[in-house]
Amino acid sequence: MPYTAGPYVGAPGAPGTPGPGAPGAGPYGLPRRTTNGLAVSSLVAGIVCCLPPLGLILGLIALPQIRKKDQAGKGLAVTGIVLSAVSCLLLVLGLVSGGFRTAWSGFKEGVDEASRSKSPFSLRTGQCFSDDGKLEEYTEEVTIVDCDRPHDGEVTGNFKVTGFDKWPGEDAIDEIAQPRCETVNAAYAMDTWAVPQDVWVYYYLPSSQSWRLGDRTVTCAYATEKKPFKGSVRSDASTLTLDQEHFLRSVNPIETVMYREPEDDPDEDFAANKAWSGEMLAAIDAARADLGNYHWSGLPKAPVEALHKELGAASKEWRKLATAADADAYWEAYDTAWDALPDSAEARNELGLTDTPPEGEGTSA
Template sequence: MEPSQPPQDSQPPRQGWPAPEQSNPMATPPAPLAGSPYTAPGPYGPGPYSPYGPQGPGAAEVPFGTNGMAVASLVTGIVCCLPPLGLIFGLIALPQIRKKNQTGKGFALAGIILSSISSVLVTVALLTGGFGEMWHGFKSGMDEAARSKSALSLRTGECFEVDGKLESYTTDVEIVNCAKPHDGEVAGSFLVTGFDTWPGEDPIDKLAEERCAEISSAYSMDNWAIPEHVWDYYYMPSRQSWRTGDRAVTCTLAVDEGEPLKGSLRADETTLDPDQLHYLRNLNPVENAVFEEPDEDADADLAANKAWAARVHTSIVDASRGLRSHRWSGTAVKPVADLGKELDAAAKQWDKLARSADADAYWETYEVAFEALPEDIGTDARAALGLAGPAGNSRSA
């Protein structure tokens, strides 16, 4: 509520003290009494109430701030990172303080004393070897801090250890050399898009499951080199991190239980030679198609199983053609040619399986088709190409 205005004819408020008499501003002020220690009052007089402070002879000068070098001397003296600097800053600050009428003399003196003590201690440490131990401890601490990262900042190809079991929202991991035992390796990452607000865990989880399978397959193309107890694992945003702008899903190949990993699982365009890359690009689709067998058998869903057999047949035919289209080098020529013949024979059986008239005919051909396409097919070609051999630990991409 705004205050109301007083009536125009209202009387002015009464003063607590009598109003001073009006004086003639042009009148000459009275001269001070002889021997009086006080000067005459006046707006510009040298009296103690002058708006500009004491100006008479012998009045104290106002200091012009605190000297910055003095403050720097004290700080470097306390921190003790570079002891001589505090001593130097303090010696520079003292004459500046006197010349510029500044404060900070106490800071400068304290910095000089602390820096002198630190310099003596460092000199003794250098002579006795103690400095080396101190530096080693400092460096070890910095290295450990550099290795400890948030899972959100992991980069492709980094190997890491997790404190405890793998959890969906683990944020602290330790980066380690891939040659040392570790729990997981980063295959890549992607950003969640298409949601203006937090969508919940289920949509992100479903998206991560699909995308990370693709990313891991591209990162480690040699399926036979991946142990059975290694699985696709991912870190996804939480409700809290989503509010801060986190949209990244980090895809990894990780061990939940069993022997830790040792060595990198990376097998992509950056690590494979042209022959290895061409072989895996053509044979991996066959393995993937075989592992996509329907959950329900032919008795329950014949159509789905016949469609699956047709997809396997197509992948086998494409693989055989792909192998023949490439110019192989060295000792890989013959084993790859032999593999092509095996694939052609298997393709016939899988085509027959896909054309089964009924469930009985399907089961009659089922075993024959799998025998024509054994899990270790291509072992000799892999050995010639320098790829992983069968060790009972292969898994689908």
């Protein structure tokens, strides 16, 4: 902040040193008649109306002091008393009629709404939000809402981008954010059947401007660009029982690999399809082993035992697919392998998990 030199305080004629005839001095250098401070305070309190009784009290105290000390300010004190009295009357009428409560309620709602408006980068894990920019690339403001109300997204976690000395560009950060947020989301919502169909992995990236200010945070979320959804999708280790968590850790990899099926069919890329079917076989065998070796506490064994048996049958069919000699043999085993994937709905129901997949998706594993 710039500093400006001024005259020496205390020098004749300098500010702060009244001389004869200067403001603050009376005729022939005698002190002027002072103004009562309480009278001034009474007037101020009466004008701002923040504490009406205070202005009234200060004014009543000031009047006798003014008479006793022969001070100025009687008009200020009287005006303060009148204004404060009017404010007190209005306050009483407001309380009786309910108008004051209505105004205060509106004020509180305004403060609450303002406190809920946040930058996307101030969001915290577990918060649900509505995106005022409708999930556009550059969103400056989101509104935090209760997860039981319709919302556009739910924060699943965040992480900091490292390894760059300068702004790397959005594409570079996007390549990091996509797989990292997929992992974060998978850990946050293990009960994948509880995630609505049109809700997908979403994330907010630092901008070049925020990067220059030190922002390195990627905020991960489940969000939708279509109809807002209600309820939290959170189902992580903090909300699940040990049985539920083990079950989902066992069967979720099958679903994860399932969505990685190559876009090109076996006639166009046989190697990629054969490798993928091998991954599916490994996920099925791992799930079967995990379910069979776990001690289930308080769970009826029948649904899990049935699923374990069906996974064994599915493993045989997927092994045929994974070991197919060529595209023709692959096609021959393809439908049978898919049909062999078991429905885990009954076991999920017994565990207290979501037993109906999102609309439009299959019920396998």
